[in-house]
Amino acid sequence: MQDKTDISNREDIDLFIRAFYEKVVKDETIGIIFTDIVKMNWEKHIPLITDFWETILLDNPVYKNNAMEAHYHLNSIFPLQKKHFETWLMLFNITIDNMYVGPITELAKKRANGIAAVMEFKMNNTSL
Secondary structure, three states: OOOOEOOOOHHHHHHHHHHHHHHHHHOOOOHHHHHHHOOOOHHHHHHHHHHHHHHHHHOOOOOOOOHHHHHHHHHHHOOOOHHHHHHHHHHHHHHHHHHEOOHHHHHHHHHHHHHHHHHHHHHHOOOO
């Protein structure tokens, strides 16, 4: 087995995102969100989410959308619960730890943890 390296470019992020979503769609807690509720268009979603992570990990501002907007819409038709965010984060960390190691990898896990916490708070406290 080859030694793991750190995330260093868009291709690394793309490989990670694809491996991550392979796990997500099979997961019994959150898979349904991507397969039945949203019916995700993967050809469109993978490059978009890769843009998002490239922007926040590699300081390359290629993501121009509002990530919260789509999640608010999803939450209105399928209320997102703490278990959904916990599962997302667990799968994220397992996938990234299996593929990469280093400072940017650690930054990705830190950012994912923050994103999950903020999204969960905002989805469940919409009256603020």
